[in-house]
Amino acid sequence: MNTLNNIPVQADNNKRTNPLATVFDEFIQFCQSRSLFMLHYCTGCGAIELPPAMTSRFDMERLGIQPMVTPRQADILLVTGYVSVKTLKRVILTYEQMQSPKYVIGICSCTVNGGMYWQSYATAKVLNEYLPVDVYIAGCMPRPEAVISGLRRLMANIEQGKGNAWQDYYQRYDYYLGNQQHLFGDDWQTPTDVIGEAKYYELEAEQTYGKHTDILAQHQQPLEAQTMQIKF
Amino acid sequence: MNSLTHSLTDLSTVLVDLLFMPLIAFFVGLLMVLMMRKLSARLQRRIGPPFFQPIYDIVKLYSKSTQVSHGLIHEIGIVVAVGGYIASEILLPVPGMDGIADKGGIITLSYFLMIPSLGMALGVGQCANPNGSIGISRALTAMLAYDIPFIIVVFGVATHYQSTSLIGMIDYQQAHQWGIFEMPLLAAAGLFALQGMMGKQPFEIYVAPAEIATGPMVEMSGKFMGGLFVMQSFQFYTAGVLYTSLFLGGGNNWPEFLLKIFLVVSIPMTMAFLFPRYRTEDMVRVMWKWPVMVALIGIAFVM
Numbered sequence: 407m408n409t410l411n412n413i414p415v416q417a418d419n420n421k422r423t424n425p426l427a428t429v430f431d432e433f434i435q436f437c438q439s440r441s442l443f444m445l446h447y448c449t450g451c452g453a454i455e456l457p458p459a460m461t462s463r464f465d466m467e468r469l470g471i472q473p474m475v476t477p478r479q480a481d482i483l484l485v486t487g488y489v490s491v492k493t494l495k496r497v498i499l500t501y502e503q504m505q506s507p508k509y510v511i512g513i514c515s516c517t518v519n520g521g522m523y524w525q526s527y528a529t530a531k532v533l534n535e536y537l538p539v540d541v542y543i544a545g546c547m548p549r550p551e552a553v554i555s556g557l558r559r560l561m562a563n564i565e566q567g568k569g570n571a572w573q574d575y576y577q578r579y580d581y582y583l584g585n586q587q588h589l590f591g592d593d594w595q596t597p598t599d600v601i602g603e604a605k606y607y608e609l610e611a612e613q614t615y616g617k618h619t620d621i622l623a624q625h626q627q628p629l630e631a632q633t634m635q636i637k638f
Numbered sequence: 639m640n641s642l643t644h645s646l647t648d649l650s651t652v653l654v655d656l657l658f659m660p661l662i663a664f665f666v667g668l669l670m671v672l673m674m675r676k677l678s679a680r681l682q683r684r685i686g687p688p689f690f691q692p693i694y695d696i697v698k699l700y701s702k703s704t705q706v707s708h709g710l711i712h713e714i715g716i717v718v719a720v721g722g723y724i725a726s727e728i729l730l731p732v733p734g735m736d737g738i739a740d741k742g743g744i745i746t747l748s749y750f751l752m753i754p755s756l757g758m759a760l761g762v763g764q765c766a767n768p769n770g771s772i773g774i775s776r777a778l779t780a781m782l783a784y785d786i787p788f789i790i791v792v793f794g795v796a797t798h799y800q801s802t803s804l805i806g807m808i809d810y811q812q813a814h815q816w817g818i819f820e821m822p823l824l825a826a827a828g829l830f831a832l833q834g835m836m837g838k839q840p841f842e843i844y845v846a847p848a849e850i851a852t853g854p855m856v857e858m859s860g861k862f863m864g865g866l867f868v869m870q871s872f873q874f875y876t877a878g879v880l881y882t883s884l885f886l887g888g889g890n891n892w893p894e895f896l897l898k899i900f901l902v903v904s905i906p907m908t909m910a911f912l913f914p915r916y917r918t919e920d921m922v923r924v925m926w927k928w929p930v931m932v933a934l935i936g937i938a939f940v941m
Contacts, residue, residue: 437697440688465684467675470691475847478706478859481698505859506703607704 445480450487488516580616667871702860715761722753723872743802765857773853784834787929808888823936
């Protein structure tokens with residue numbers, strides 16, 4: 407999919423010069439790497455490896471990782487296993503509701519390249535085309551040791567300031583939206599206004615917009631609050 | 639002139655107290671959160687989080703890059719929830735610091751302890767998430783359930799000491815005997831109500847992560863969740879100090895005081911992981927039956 411040449415590399419212009427500010431940033435990055443709330447979206451068989459990773463045998467909490475149940479509170483979206491087209495919609499809705507910095511971990515071979523569902527008409531094969539994935543943990547299924555080692559890799563990335571895949575979703579939204587529209591049809595729309603968020607948080611780049619976002623703008627229904635009513 | 643200097647010294651003492659009492663409460667509360675997580679880990683034969691985990695969590699939550707706010711009331715609600723506890727801390731005397739505990743007694747305090755739940759209800763109301771609404775309605779019902787025995791206990795204790803001042807109660811207990819020996823029934827009922835007040839199992843139906851996705855907290859992200867984490871540490875501290883002041887004679891010095899409050903808070907925390915949870919109506923039934931009955935018998939002995 408991506409070769410090294412066509413990954414956009416942008417110079418970071420807002421580097422801080424004040425040494426104290428750098429220390430502060432590093433402290434925050436350290437805290438972010440040591441406290442990860444995990445939303446496990448258990449789509450496939452890989453989910454069965456998570457209970458041992460969380461409970462007494464391998465105990466994720468000693469690394470500061472604990473399960474959370476709503477996307478609003480979570481930092482990590484853990485996609486464990488194959489993602490069917492129908493499930494992928496939910497995964498994307500969930501991902502867009504999470505608050506940045508947010509990280510996606512794809513567990514099992516199915517999220518890497520489709521795995522044993524390669525020939526299936528109903529599965530999304532490469533998760534990376536629809537969401538920016540931080541870490542893949544390959545295996546069918548990866549054992550808890552592998553899961554923990556993948557999480558440790560993510561922690562190291564965050565601590566070094568390299569866990570920035572979530573910015574990619576804003577900066578190359580057109581690419582991700584294009585792939586989503588390819589699967590779900592042109593009238594695909596999520597309740598989260600990604601472009602609006604990108605503008606508000608000043609994360610937009612050239613590739614935020616493109617022909618796919620134009621298609622979205624044509625079909626987009628304005629979001630309205632649902633009326634509260636009780637029906638009998 | 640002399641009286642002016644005197645009142646100025648008084649004022650500065652109170653100001654220092656007002657600054658340091660919530661700060662101490664916050665840090666002791668963080669330790670209590672750590673203790674809770676360590677206890678649960680040990681009971682489940684895990685290692686548990688590292689020492690600074692509560693701080694990591696709070697710093698991380700406040701440093702989120704994007705924040706979803708559902709409006710002004712959402713933000714104010716969290717401030718009210720944390721502020722209610724900060725206001726309670728300065729009414730709770732600790733060794734060496736009385737704050738304004740002599741101005742407002744235990745009745746003011748029991749009003750203040752309701753403010754956080756109401757603040758949460760305000761904030762959650764604007765999120766318009768059905769899970770949040772269910773959660774907060776359950777939380778307020780739970781408050782109704784544990785507040786009845788709690789108020790009866792407070793009434794009984796105040797009757798026994800013939801005073802509503804926490805400072806007076808602590809002085810009396812240190813001169814004579816601890817409240818837990820003079821009114822054991824009220825102390826037992828108080829411990830029961832404490833379990834509900836801290837929102838520990840079996841009385842944590844309003845959180846119910848697997849069914850209503852943490853209820854009131856469902857829409858809280860980033861700084862809002864951080865505010866709630868801060869609130870939780872205050873909540874544990876308040877519950878521990880209140881029980882210690884009412885029944886365990888406060889503290890002459892900090893080590894003794896800290897030992898007592900950590901011991902008090904560890905009891906509900908330890909029991910919590912042995913129980914599943916009651917449904918809301920069952921919780922009301924249990925709370926209004928057993929602790930209320932025990933507390934009323936306790937009052938009969940005190941009268």
